[in-house]
Amino acid sequence: MSQETHDAATADDATLVSRAKGGDFAAFEELVSRHEGRVYSIAMNILRQRQDAEDATQTAFLNALEHLERFREEAAFATWITRVAVNTALKALRKRKGLTTVSLDGGLEAETGEIRHPELIAPWPGDPAKLMAQRDLKRILDEAIEALPEKHRLVFVLRDVEGLSVREAAEALGISEANVKVRLLRARLALREALTRTFGDPTRRLFPEHDGADQATAAEELLRLYENPARGRTR
Amino acid sequence: MTCKDLLKMLNDYVDGDVDPSFCSAFEEHLRDCDPCKVVVDTIRNTIRLYKDEGVVEIPILFRERLHSTLRRRWQEKQGGQTRPGGPAR
Numbered sequence: 275m276s277q278e279t280h281d282a283a284t285a286d287d288a289t290l291v292s293r294a295k296g297g298d299f300a301a302f303e304e305l306v307s308r309h310e311g312r313v314y315s316i317a318m319n320i321l322r323q324r325q326d327a328e329d330a331t332q333t334a335f336l337n338a339l340e341h342l343e344r345f346r347e348e349a350a351f352a353t354w355i356t357r358v359a360v361n362t363a364l365k366a367l368r369k370r371k372g373l374t375t376v377s378l379d380g381g382l383e384a385e386t387g388e389i390r391h392p393e394l395i396a397p398w399p400g401d402p403a404k405l406m407a408q409r410d411l412k413r414i415l416d417e418a419i420e421a422l423p424e425k426h427r428l429v430f431v432l433r434d435v436e437g438l439s440v441r442e443a444a445e446a447l448g449i450s451e452a453n454v455k456v457r458l459l460r461a462r463l464a465l466r467e468a469l470t471r472t473f474g475d476p477t478r479r480l481f482p483e484h485d486g487a488d489q490a491t492a493a494e495e496l497l498r499l500y501e502n503p504a505r506g507r508t509r
Numbered sequence: 510m511t512c513k514d515l516l517k518m519l520n521d522y523v524d525g526d527v528d529p530s531f532c533s534a535f536e537e538h539l540r541d542c543d544p545c546k547v548v549v550d551t552i553r554n555t556i557r558l559y560k561d562e563g564v565v566e567i568p569i570l571f572r573e574r575l576h577s578t579l580r581r582r583w584q585e586k587q588g589g590q591t592r593p594g595g596p597a598r
Contacts, residue, residue, distance in 0.1 A: 299583050306579060314567040328571045335579055339586070408562075415562050434556045435563035459520050466548070466555045474551075480544045482512060 287351040295342055302342070305351060306335055312352075312436075313359040319431045320363040322420070326370065327363075334362040360432065360446045418468035422461055429454055430461035510538040515545050523552055 282290060282304035293301035313334050317327035337358055338345075345354055419427055432443040433454065440458075444451045515538055521527040522535055539546045 297587055299580065299587075302583065303576065303579070306576065310572065310575065311564070311567050314571075315563065315565040318565040319563055324568070327565075328568070328575075331567070331571075332575055332578060335575065336582060339579060339582055411558075412562055415559060419559070430559070431563070435559050437560075455520055462520070462523075462552050462555065465559070466552045469555055469558070470551060480547055482544045 288347055291342070291345065291347055291351050302339065305338075305355075309352060309355045310335070313355060316356065316359040316436050317363045317366075319435050320360070320428065321367055321370075322416075326366055330363045330366045331359070333366075334359045337362065356436070356438070357442075357446070360436075360438070364428075364446065414469070414472050418465050421468065422464055426457050426461040426464065429457040430465070433458050434462070510534045512538075512542065512545055514538075515542075519549070519552065523549065523556065 282293070282298075282300045285293070285301070285304070287305065287308070290301040290305050294305060310331065314327060314331045317330040317334070318324070321327050321330060334355070338355055345351070419430070422430070428447060429443060432438045432446060433440065438446065440451050440454050444454045447454070449457075515522075515535065518527055518531060518535060522532075527535060539549060
């Protein structure tokens with residue numbers, strides 16, 4: 275590890291930004307290394323497709339590279355790059371809408387007879403059995419979240435998975451904070467319901483004290499009220 | 510507090526944003542209402558599961574491509590002043 279790389283690894287984000295602005299690539303690369311996991315995770319959670327998530331991640335960091343001079347150092351780099359990531363991924367999602375998402379990248383490589391040297395070399399830190407159980411869990415979670423209407427899914431992802439505030443999520447999506455809250459409630463309730471179908475103990479099922487149909491109606495009425503507060507007021 | 514009132518405050522309660530004066534009423538309701546208690550518990554579990562599983566590892570081959578793309582772009586931008594594979598001088 276060179277001295278510059280070592281310095282970069284121990285410096286805080288603000289120092290790295292200022293060094294990157296001065297032309298230090300090691301400083302910029304360290305910022306990328308620190309935040310690439312989160313940026314990729316945001317892109318993947320929004321776009322739900324590996325290739326699109328990779329493209330969006332690359333675009334987000336290229337944008338950061340191009341506009342680094344414009345970044346005001348009193349703000350946190352993490353906040354800035356999160357915003358760039360969310361906006362880039364949402365833009366890609368909008369662009370993708372209406373287009374079919376058929377991947378052509380499914381073909382097998384042609385037999386050449388040549389034995390290739392192992393390319394992907396990395397230790398396996400986890401127990402494969404546990405890993406597979408985790409994959410099953412991931413699949414169950416994926417199926418439930420993919421069944422949500424997109425507007426509910428996006429709010430849930432930004433707020434609950436990526437930890438944006440209600441205000442930040444509202445700004446990113448261009449909707450009101452009240453709308454974020456009501457979509458979030460719908461998303462949370464729908465996911466809870468879906469996961470209960472898998473994880474709930476059917477022998478210990480509970481029923482609301484009053485009629486279930488009544489409660490469903492009450493919930494719907496309440497949600498409508500949330501969405502259109504004017505309806506609940508007297509004129 | 511009714512089950513309906515509870516639903517209205519569910520988000521804020523789960524996020525820890527509920528007004529402390531309502532908090533005791535909320536918790537009192539939960540003590541007496543098993544279905545609501547289970548809903549609150551399972552909503553919390555739902556959020557936790559998605560939060561934990563939502564952390565996606567960046568694929569290592571992509572990470573390498575990303576870094577080399579950025580390095581290339583950086584060099585172009587700096588007019589080729591950056592040494593390949595090393596920090597800027």
